[in-house]
Amino acid sequence: xxxxxxLCAMLMLLVSLRSHAQTHxxxxxxxxxxxxxxxxxxxxxxxxxxxxxxxxxxxxxxxxEVLAWQPGTPYRREAFTSFYDYSKNGVTEAxxxxxxxxxxxxxxxxxxxxxxxxxxxxATAIVRKDQGWVAALAKRGISIDSVTHRSIFTGDxxxxxxxxxxxxxxxxxxxxxxxxxGLMAYTDFTTGKxxxxxxxxxxxxxxxxxxxxxxxxxxxxxxxxxxxxxxxPGGPSFEIKGHEINFQNWHLRFGVDNRxxxxxxxxxxxxxxxxxxVMYRGSMPEMVVPYGSPDLFQASYxxxxxxxxxxxxxxxxxxxxxxxAPENATYLPAILHRENGQPFQLDRAVAVYExxxxxxxxxxxxxxxxxxxxxxxYTMIENYDYAFTWRFKQDGTxxxxxxxxxxxxxxxxxxxxxxxxxxxxDYSYDxxxxxxxxxxxxxxxxxxxxxxxxxxxxxxxxxxNSVMEMNCKLVPPGPKNPYANAFYVQHSMFMKEKExxxxxxxxxxxxxxxxxxxxHNALGGDVGYMLMPGLQAKTFVPETSLLRKxxxxxxxxxxxxxxxxxxxxxxxxxxxxxxxxxxLPEWTAKNRDIGNNDIVVWYVxxxxxxxxxxxxxxxPVHHMGFSLMPFxxxxxxxxxxxxxxxxxxxxxxxxxxxxxxxxxxxxQ
Numbered sequence: 001x002x003x004x005x006x007l008c009a010m011l012m013l014l015v016s017l018r019s020h021a022q023t024h025x026x027x028x029x030x031x032x033x034x035x036x037x038x039x040x041x042x043x044x045x046x047x048x049x050x051x052x053x054x055x056x057x058x059x060x061x062x063x064x065e066v067l068a069w070q071p072g073t074p075y076r077r078e079a080f081t082s083f084y085d086y087s088k089n090g091v092t093e094a095x096x097x098x099x100x101x102x103x104x105x106x107x108x109x110x111x112x113x114x115x116x117x118x119x120x121x122x123a124t125a126i127v128r129k130d131q132g133w134v135a136a137l138a139k140r141g142i143s144i145d146s147v148t149h150r151s152i153f154t155g156d157x158x159x160x161x162x163x164x165x166x167x168x169x170x171x172x173x174x175x176x177x178x179x180x181x182g183l184m185a186y187t188d189f190t191t192g193k194x195x196x197x198x199x200x201x202x203x204x205x206x207x208x209x210x211x212x213x214x215x216x217x218x219x220x221x222x223x224x225x226x227x228x229x230x231x232x233p234g235g236p237s238f239e240i241k242g243h244e245i246n247f248q249n250w251h252l253r254f255g256v257d258n259r260x261x262x263x264x265x266x267x268x269x270x271x272x273x274x275x276x277x278v279m280y281r282g283s284m285p286e287m288v289v290p291y292g293s294p295d296l297f298q299a300s301y302x303x304x305x306x307x308x309x310x311x312x313x314x315x316x317x318x319x320x321x322x323x324x325a326p327e328n329a330t331y332l333p334a335i336l337h338r339e340n341g342q343p344f345q346l347d348r349a350v351a352v353y354e355x356x357x358x359x360x361x362x363x364x365x366x367x368x369x370x371x372x373x374x375x376x377x378y379t380m381i382e383n384y385d386y387a388f389t390w391r392f393k394q395d396g397t398x399x400x401x402x403x404x405x406x407x408x409x410x411x412x413x414x415x416x417x418x419x420x421x422x423x424x425x426d427y428s429y430d431x432x433x434x435x436x437x438x439x440x441x442x443x444x445x446x447x448x449x450x451x452x453x454x455x456x457x458x459x460x461x462x463x464x465n466s467v468m469e470m471n472c473k474l475v476p477p478g479p480k481n482p483y484a485n486a487f488y489v490q491h492s493m494f495m496k497e498k499e500x501x502x503x504x505x506x507x508x509x510x511x512x513x514x515x516x517x518x519x520h521n522a523l524g525g526d527v528g529y530m531l532m533p534g535l536q537a538k539t540f541v542p543e544t545s546l547l548r549k550x551x552x553x554x555x556x557x558x559x560x561x562x563x564x565x566x567x568x569x570x571x572x573x574x575x576x577x578x579x580x581x582x583x584l585p586e587w588t589a590k591n592r593d594i595g596n597n598d599i600v601v602w603y604v605x606x607x608x609x610x611x612x613x614x615x616x617x618x619x620p621v622h623h624m625g626f627s628l629m630p631f632x633x634x635x636x637x638x639x640x641x642x643x644x645x646x647x648x649x650x651x652x653x654x655x656x657x658x659x660x661x662x663x664x665x666x667x668q
Contacts, residue, residue: 025061025075026265027243028255031335031343037079037096038341044103046094047083053341054082054114055313057258059095062565063280063598066266067462078104082573084114086190089163091574111163113153113576116309118339120189123151123169127185130194136183137171140205147171147180152300153308153576154186156546162579164190168300177212180205181412184297198296202425204412210442213407213617230326230355237354238373240330245352247373249638250392251275254375256334256349260285261311262377264390267398271634278398278529279628281456284311284388286570288551290541291409292446293434295427301409302547305381307575312336315379318348324387325351325376351376357393360639369644370394383407395639396630402451405621408444408611416440438616448537448608452553452570453626455601456563457514459633460527462598464518467500467560468493470530471508495595497588500560504533512558513631517596522635530631533557535624537606550575552585553604559584563598570602 029037034056041047059080060066069075077098084091090110097104127133127149134144151167160166169187171180182203186195238247243265245252253265260283267279286306291298309315313336319325334349357370376389385406391399414423418437422428426443435443459465468491475481475488491513494500504510515528539554541547548554553570561567561584569575572582584602607624614620630638 023242024071024244024253025066025069025077026253026255027058028257028335029056029058029079031345033077033079033098034335034337034341034343036098036101037081040096040101040103041081041094046092046103046106048085050087051083051085051092052114052117052119052339053337054084054091054117055258055310056081056337056341056343058255063456063462063563067280074099082114084117086119086165109574111577112574112580113163113165113578114574115307115576116153120151120165120167122189122192123167123187124149126187126189126192127169127171127194130185130197132197133185133194136197136199137180140180140183142171142173142180142205147173151187152297152303154300154578155302155550155576156578157296157300158578159186159195160188160190160578163577164188166190166195166578168297169194170297173207176207176209178208178210178412179297182295200295204414204423204426204441206412206441208412208441210410210412211439211617230328232328232354236328236330237371238352240332240352245373245375247354247392248371248394249396250373252392254350256312256316256336256377257283258312258336259310260306261316261379262350262375262388262390264375267392269396269633271638276460276633277458277462278396278633279455280458280462281454282390282400283454284451285454285568286452286553286575287450288547288554288571289384289447289449290539290547290551292448292540293411293427294429295411298409298411298445302551303381304551304571304575307569307571307573309381311379311381315381316346316349317378317380317385318346319351319376319378321348324378325353325374326355329353329376349377355391360394360642361637368639368642372399380406383409394642395637396633398628399625400453400627401623401625402605403621403623404449404607404609405619407617408438408609408615408619409447410438410442410444410616411435412441413437413443414441415443436611436613438611438613442616444611444616446608446610448539448606450537450539450551450554451605453603453605454568454570455531455603455628457529457599457601459514459516459529460519461516462563464516464596465599466493466515466517466595466597467599467601468513468515469502470511470513471505473508493595494560495593496591497559497561497594498591500558500594501556501588502558503538504536504557512601514599514601515632521632523632525632527633528631529633530629531558531601531603532627532629533603534605534626535607537608539606540608549581552581552583553602555585557604557606559588559602559604560594561587561600561602562592562594563600567600 057080059078061076079096082093091112091114093107095105128144149169151169154166154168158166166188169185182200184198243253249270251268255263257263264282268275291301329351331348332350334346337343355372357372360368360370373392378387387403389401413426422433435445438444471490475486477484512531513528515526519527570584
């Protein structure tokens with residue numbers, strides 16, 4: 001029988017719906033779906049063949065649809081893609097309906113710059129044919145053939161017309177990774193021309209062996225301790241079904257987003273047989289690393305690592321078994337894509353494992369051992385490596401841990417000793433350098449890291465959540481506090497978005513209580529979770545700076561917004577763009593209602609990094625993070641009925657306490 005076009009379309013739709021019946025609306029795109037996206041765009045002539053894909057991602061269905069969806073029933077399956085053509089102005093976005101195999105929307109956004117691309121390697125081709133650039137290098141005794149070039153977005157500091165793909169280019173000596181200081185070029189990649197060369201005479205540009213770390217030259221010279229091997233003879237206690245993970249009382253999903261990296265979805269806790277929602281979606285959708293040296297290159301060196309360089313597609317790295325994660329880890333792949341749209345599988349993208357969590361609780365000789373579920377993801381962004389671990393504890397706590405390691409950013413300087421005064425041709429202020437000497441002529445620059453976490457909290461449901469700030473306060477000494485020891489906790493509920501722009505205050509032990517005002521525990525309190533900040537730092541960059549216009553999320557460490565689809569990226573979709581501003585300050589200017597609503601909590605985790613000599617040529621891991629801890633979510637300790645593993649019961653049976661003069665004591 002000859003198939004008609006209508007029949008073919010119906011068959012394709014049925015196949016598509018059937019293929020999705022055993023999955024979930026939030027599962028990331030498969031390799032086949034990514035290929036389909038590109039093919040549909042080609043067939044519809046939406047792309048020209050010269051396009052470079054910034055992102056091909058699942059377009060997550062509306063939250064209400066996901067929450068109402070039942071397993072086994074059809075669901076919306078769409079892909080979002082953003083692509084760029086050097087010959088065109090701006091970025092084009094398209095949405096593809098994968099069920100119907102058709103493009104459902106196309107939108108060109110003029111005067112917008114996409115993300116960092118491999119195609120930006122044109123920097124070398126542009127500058128090497130510019131006689132002014134060649135001459136500036138020659139003046140330093142450097143030939144154009146002895147250097148490579150690297151570049152960064154200029155943002156609002158640039159000179160090109162709005163929307164042009166402009167970057168600041170700097171030369172680096174081959175073989176020893178030394179930047180040529182004091183020589184930069186504003187370069188318009190759209191026109192393929194240098195706009196201006198910045199040449200600062202006297203800046204350090206000599207060749208020097210800076211002992212830059214090279215993985216091919218690593219030698220093991222120390223003896224290692226006896227191995228600590230983690231085994232689970234009975235296998236893992238968690239269960240993985242596709243992108244769903246079940247462990248003890250936890251139920252959740254995960255995915256690797258091409259832009260955001262690891263995303264945690266649909267977190268629920270099984271409380272005595274009832275699955276209670278905690279968080280709909282958790283991710284780290286943006287980060288920025290401002291550097292503290294006043295030279296032009298470092299002032300521009302503010303990577304928006306998710307929005308500009310993609311924590312998924314661009315920089316995700318496979319985990320190393322036994323080192324990045326313990327021996328009992330289960331490794332899961334992720335489907336990412338090249339800039340031409342071709343999908344590829346990254347093996348060991350995510351590690352899922354159980355870990356010894358210390359003591360869960362103890363009193364006298366009765367104690368319980370804690371076991372945590374950890375989900376870990378590593379990414380490398382140029383010189384830095386970051387790990388993000390979501391840790392789910394048996395008592396309902398969620399810890400988020402960030403690991404910082406890799407290679408710190410350095411610059412060449414004239415001084416060779418930390419006690420030397422800064423050279424007149426090196427940047428300094430009142431005799432103070434802007435970094436730490438980690439090698440003769442090598443200065444590691446003072447800088448900060450800021451990670452913005454988006455926490456779509458759904459405490460026992462999506463629509464009745466609020467946030468209260470908790471501050472501890474001393475009762476004024478006097479008749480009501482005669483011994484000057486009494487203090488209380490003041491709860492202040494936020495009703496509007498502008499009220500909820502807040503900062504960490506360790507002096508008042510400030511925390512934020514995310515509650516459901518319509519659900520109560522057995523004691524009559526609102527059920528909730530408490531956001532507890534960890535190590536923190538405020539930005540040194542003033543509000544009048546160009547960076548703060550782009551990274552307005554640095555204005556505060558905690559924000560609360562009313563949930564709205566499309567408000568995912570705190571610095572906007574395209575932070576590399578010059579003179580384009582979007583994100584948290586713009587959204588919260590509407591001052592929408594957040595009391596008893598569907599809300600999103602944003603937490604900006606920051607750290608100031610003053611580099612130590614011990615962090616060169618590679619940095620030992622530094623940890624930072626925060627916690628989401630049940631506060632009234634349960635009416636009592638939810639782990640009271642938890643038993644210790646059988647092997648502990650056999651090995652460590654209770655013993656009687658004996659007197660010191662008992663001769664049997666020495667045998668205990």
